[in-house]
Amino acid sequence: MGCGTSSSVKDKKSETALKAALVIQNWYRGRSAQLKTRQRYALTIFQSIEYADEQGQLQLSNFFSFMLENYTRVLEEDSELVTHLLGSNIQDKDRRDYLGLIDVPDSYCGPRLQFPLTFTDIDLLIEAFKQQQILHAYYVLEVLFETKKLLQRMPNFTHTKTSPSKEITICGDLHGKLDDLFLIYSKNGLPSVSNPYVFNGDFVDRGKNSMEILMILFVSFLVYPNDLHLNRGNHEDFMMNKRYGFTKEVLNKYKLHGKKILQILEDVYTWLPIGTIIDNEILVVHGGISESTDLNLLHRIERNKFKSVLMPPVPIDGDRATEKENKVGTTSTARGIRTNGSLSEQLTKHEWDQVIDILWSDPRGKRGCYPNTSRGGGCYFGPDITSRILNKYRLKMLIRSHECKPEGYEICHDGKVITVFSASNYYEEGSNRGAYIRVSSGTPPRFFQYQMTSATCLRPLYQRVNAVESSAIRMLKERMISRKTDLIRAFQLQDCSKSGKLSVGQWAFSMENVLGLSLPWRSLSSRLVTTDKDGNIDYMSSFQDIHIQKPVKEVQPTLIETVYRYRSDLQIIFNVIDSDHSGLISMEEFRSMWKLFTSYYSVCIDDSQLDELAERMDLNKDGSIDFNEFLKAFYVVHKFDKLNKSDTTVA
Amino acid sequence: MADDRSREGTETAVAEFHKKIKEAFEVFDHESNNTVDVREIGTIIRSLGCCPSEGELHDLIAEVEEEEPTGYIRFEKFLPVMTEVLLERRYRPIPEDILLRAFEVLDPAKHGFLSKEELIKYMTEEGEPFSQEEMEEMLSAAIDPESNSVHYKDYITMMVIDEN
Numbered sequence: 001m002g003c004g005t006s007s008s009v010k011d012k013k014s015e016t017a018l019k020a021a022l023v024i025q026n027w028y029r030g031r032s033a034q035l036k037t038r039q040r041y042a043l044t045i046f047q048s049i050e051y052a053d054e055q056g057q058l059q060l061s062n063f064f065s066f067m068l069e070n071y072t073r074v075l076e077e078d079s080e081l082v083t084h085l086l087g088s089n090i091q092d093k094d095r096r097d098y099l100g101l102i103d104v105p106d107s108y109c110g111p112r113l114q115f116p117l118t119f120t121d122i123d124l125l126i127e128a129f130k131q132q133q134i135l136h137a138y139y140v141l142e143v144l145f146e147t148k149k150l151l152q153r154m155p156n157f158t159h160t161k162t163s164p165s166k167e168i169t170i171c172g173d174l175h176g177k178l179d180d181l182f183l184i185y186s187k188n189g190l191p192s193v194s195n196p197y198v199f200n201g202d203f204v205d206r207g208k209n210s211m212e213i214l215m216i217l218f219v220s221f222l223v224y225p226n227d228l229h230l231n232r233g234n235h236e237d238f239m240m241n242k243r244y245g246f247t248k249e250v251l252n253k254y255k256l257h258g259k260k261i262l263q264i265l266e267d268v269y270t271w272l273p274i275g276t277i278i279d280n281e282i283l284v285v286h287g288g289i290s291e292s293t294d295l296n297l298l299h300r301i302e303r304n305k306f307k308s309v310l311m312p313p314v315p316i317d318g319d320r321a322t323e324k325e326n327k328v329g330t331t332s333t334a335r336g337i338r339t340n341g342s343l344s345e346q347l348t349k350h351e352w353d354q355v356i357d358i359l360w361s362d363p364r365g366k367r368g369c370y371p372n373t374s375r376g377g378g379c380y381f382g383p384d385i386t387s388r389i390l391n392k393y394r395l396k397m398l399i400r401s402h403e404c405k406p407e408g409y410e411i412c413h414d415g416k417v418i419t420v421f422s423a424s425n426y427y428e429e430g431s432n433r434g435a436y437i438r439v440s441s442g443t444p445p446r447f448f449q450y451q452m453t454s455a456t457c458l459r460p461l462y463q464r465v466n467a468v469e470s471s472a473i474r475m476l477k478e479r480m481i482s483r484k485t486d487l488i489r490a491f492q493l494q495d496c497s498k499s500g501k502l503s504v505g506q507w508a509f510s511m512e513n514v515l516g517l518s519l520p521w522r523s524l525s526s527r528l529v530t531t532d533k534d535g536n537i538d539y540m541s542s543f544q545d546i547h548i549q550k551p552v553k554e555v556q557p558t559l560i561e562t563v564y565r566y567r568s569d570l571q572i573i574f575n576v577i578d579s580d581h582s583g584l585i586s587m588e589e590f591r592s593m594w595k596l597f598t599s600y601y602s603v604c605i606d607d608s609q610l611d612e613l614a615e616r617m618d619l620n621k622d623g624s625i626d627f628n629e630f631l632k633a634f635y636v637v638h639k640f641d642k643l644n645k646s647d648t649t650v651a
Numbered sequence: 652m653a654d655d656r657s658r659e660g661t662e663t664a665v666a667e668f669h670k671k672i673k674e675a676f677e678v679f680d681h682e683s684n685n686t687v688d689v690r691e692i693g694t695i696i697r698s699l700g701c702c703p704s705e706g707e708l709h710d711l712i713a714e715v716e717e718e719e720p721t722g723y724i725r726f727e728k729f730l731p732v733m734t735e736v737l738l739e740r741r742y743r744p745i746p747e748d749i750l751l752r753a754f755e756v757l758d759p760a761k762h763g764f765l766s767k768e769e770l771i772k773y774m775t776e777e778g779e780p781f782s783q784e785e786m787e788e789m790l791s792a793a794i795d796p797e798s799n800s801v802h803y804k805d806y807i808t809m810m811v812i813d814e815n
Binding site (some may be wrong): 016017018021024025027028030032040365366410412521523 | 666670671677678684693696697698702744745750757779788791
């Protein structure tokens with residue numbers, strides 16, 4: 001009894017409460033950090049795979065060059081294919097002819113645009129798209145024709161000015177995420193003379209509303225051509241669209257006129273400006289720069305000649321070209337390939353490289369300029385390059401997009417480079433925030449972040465992280481299964497005692513080498529393989545719960561794996577051969593294509609195996625193959641998974 | 652002989668630790684220049700399985716910071732310090748039963764749950780207080796919305812299962 005005792009009891013009580021609180025806080029912070037790390041790992045996985053795919057994409061570009069040089073027989077006979085590969089020109093008279101043929105029935109209850117467009121049309125479209133309506137092909141085409149006409153009058157770089165009372169808003173990649181565009185317009189206001197915008201490329205692909213985004217942006221542009229600025233991104237490229245989903249979206253939504261829309265779009269893309277320069281201080285381009293970036297040159301080039309990243313300038317044999325330039329508008333390249341365009345239809349290699357750098361490069365901390373090996377095109381540029389180029393042209397800052405950032409934006413190179421990315425939840429629900437920037441002369445840029453949430457996204461952190469993580473791991477496992485044979489061979493090489501086990505270090509080494517993905521393998525191992533009590537890895541355990549569905553029995557696993565691994569590339573190649581978009585190619589075309597493909601990619605496939613496969617795929621027995629069906633037949637089965645079909649391909 | 656083998660064992664262990672630390676570091680090295688923002692060091696250390704208190708974390712940061720703090724931590728300084736931490740098995744995580752007992756201490760009447768207000772009070776006023784963001788995040792997972800309280804035993808079980 002007495003004050004001393006009671007206060008010491010109180011002290012003891014509060015000391016214990018203090019200790020207890022410390023324990024809980026400590027545990028919680030540890031847990032929280034692990035969740036955040038897992039989320040980061042998931043993002044790293046998504047990003048590595050995405051860039052590896054892009055690298056594959058650019059390898060495809062070299063393949064097309066290879067094909068053009070070697071596939072002479074087909075090319076000489078099928079000039080349509082050549083035209084398609086080298087791009088085509090849509091004459092304006094096509095427009096009147098075509099639009100005249102399209103009828104908008106009275107029964108159509110979607111939005112009807114009134115030309116010339118006004119801001120009410122922007123509202124109209126937004127309301128309609130919110131109700132999931134589809135804009136009729138007639139209006140789509142009209143918008144595209146008008147947009148092209150207007151874009152043709154714009155210079156390669158848009159120059160614009162701000163003032164303290166008039167800020168400009170810069171948005172990054174949207175990739176078909178319509179909800180994010182709605183959110184931006186709602187939070188930041190619709191574009192207008194007093195509320196200008198720059199949209200920094202990659203409006204399309206991946207998300208499921210690329211068409212709607214494009215329509216809203218183009219209509220906004222047509223209404224406010226001096227205040228709504230569009231920069232071309234690397235996905236504003238008809239070849240990229242074939243692989244990354246936009247082509248599919250268009251053909252699905254517009255069964256009758258989709259092909260025409262795609263054709264016009266090809267052209268519209270090439271007229272998008274390369275960049276925007278604000279207050280002569282801020283350069284806004286989609287990707288970045290390189291040590292050789294020459295803004296003066298870029299201001300001068302004929303930007304519409306850059307058709308696609310997959311169509312680099314075809315090497316022309318100088319002497320023979322002048323010799324054979326007899327027929328009007330025809331030139332012969334080496335080995336007698338006739339092209340439908342002339343020499344002047346292409347950019348020079350130097351000009352072409354300049355554009356690639358602008359659309360594909362990424363900033364990095366390392367000084368200097370290096371080829372961008374993870375994407376396969378453009379370069380990595382360091383802070384010294386940024387300083388040098390900005391100084392050279394008396395600019396203060398570079399704002400770019402092209403890379404997904406967890407917070408929607410990121411500042412680097414000492415504040416001189418800002419990345420802004422506007423597609424929230426880009427890889428998966430909960431993967432990242434989106435952001436936009438508001439700038440005006442004399443004030444530092446202001447950043448605004450957001451994240452589209454659905455009801456399920458108001459879940460606690462650990463559930464969201466679980467979802468993102470399992471999605472990433474799933475993608476990674478599919479990657480592994482597509483290289484199963486090579487992986488097992490690499491593992492076995494190291495497993496001298498044939499025990500089926502490897503050390504973590506050995507396993508990580510093989511994984512990185514075979515898959516070509518630079519990932520934190522040790523940290524991911526618990527999610528990919530089983531480890532025994534000695535810490536050794538049972539390397540076959542990854543393959544136990546996952547396999548590729550065999551479309552046909554008695555076909556070698558290697559063939560299955562190869563087709564599965566290259567299915568995106570094959571999709572593009574088939575799409576290119578199938579110039580009338582019928583979905584069918586002939587057996588002969590299939591075989592020739594496959595031969596070239598396997599020789600270029602050094603894939604060893606027994607011809608007879610492939611023949612057998614093709615025969616079985618020819619379901620109509622009419623000598624043609626429905627290649628979409630062919631490719632769909634190769635999907636990955638996850639044994640313990642509700643979803644049986646792999647839908648994590650990039651489209 | 653035994654010494655050689657154990658030395659070799661330690662060397663391999665150290666090599667593996669180095670790789671693990673590098674992996675964890677690289678994930679947060681956004682500019683690929685072997686530095687991370689000092690504000691992410693806590694996350695990195697914890698992701699490697701250690702559970703330092705905030706105070707211990709501050710001491711660690713002081714060890715790896717530059718003499719004139721730049722806001723960035725370089726890998727060259729981080730690696731040796733972190734390797735020691737792992738080798739010495741410092742800052743071991745809290746076992747489940749201790750965690751449970753901690754909650755029970757805060758619930759002397761043995762209700763089996765803490766009210767939302769109680770939890771907030773303890774977490775934001777005692778020990779090394781939570782920030783508002785940390786508090787909200789914890790509540791989002793821990794609170795049973797119907798009773799507006801935290802049934803801590805269930806909460807712990809759920810978190811532990813999820814971890815594995």
